[in-house]
Amino acid sequence: GIQVEQSPPDLILQEGANSTLRCNFSDSVNNLQWFHQNPWGQLINLFYIPSGTKQNGRLSATTVATERYSLLYISSSQTTDSGVYFCAVELTRAGSYQLTFGKGTKLSVIP
C-alpha cells in the first residue's frame, strides 16, 4: 500500500517561532488533507490540498504532487498550536475512498 512519512516526528518550538512540517508519499494521490489533533483527540481539518498552495491565517500549505510531498508552514507559533499534525492521502484509484494517515508530527509550543 501507499506509504506516508511525516517529519520530524517531534518538534519543540518557542512561542513566536516558525516551523515547517513535511509529508512525503509514495504514490500518486488525488486527495491530501492536513489535520490538527487537539489534546482532547478531536481531528480538526486544516487544509484540503491535493496540489498547489493555500493559506489560512498563520498557517499555509503547499503540495507538489509530481514530487510527492506536501509542506505545512506554521508562522508565529502559539501555545494553542500544540498537538499532533497529521497528513492523510487518498490514492489515485477509482473508488478507493480510503485515507491513509502518516504517523504525525507532535508539536509542543512553549511560552
Add this chain to the structure above:
Amino acid sequence: DVKVTQSSRYLVKRTGEKVFLECVQDMDHENMFWYRQDPGLGLRLIYFSYDVKMKEKGDIPEGYSVSREKKERFSLILESASTNQTSMYLCASSEDYLYEQYFGPGTRLTVT
C-alpha cells in the same frame, strides 16, 4: 459547518459484551467512515460506507461490523468486545469520493 457527533466520549465495557458506537452527521454526506487510533500505529480504517446499507471493509475489519440504515447515521458494532479493542474510535464523513473528510470528537473505549 459540518457537524459529526459520536454517542459517547468515554465508554467502559467488559470483555464479551456487545458494544454499539454511533455516529451522526448533519450534512447529508454520502460517505461515512470508522477509524481506530492507537499509539504507535496511527489511524487505521475499520469500515466505510458509501451509501445507505452499503459497506466496505477497511484495513482492520476483524471483530467489527457496521450498520447504516439511514444516510446520517453509521454504527460500529463490537459483537463480543475484547481487551485488544481498547482504543480511540473516530468517525468521519465526506460529501463524496475525493472530498474532505470531517471527523467527530472520538470515543475512548476501554474493555476490561
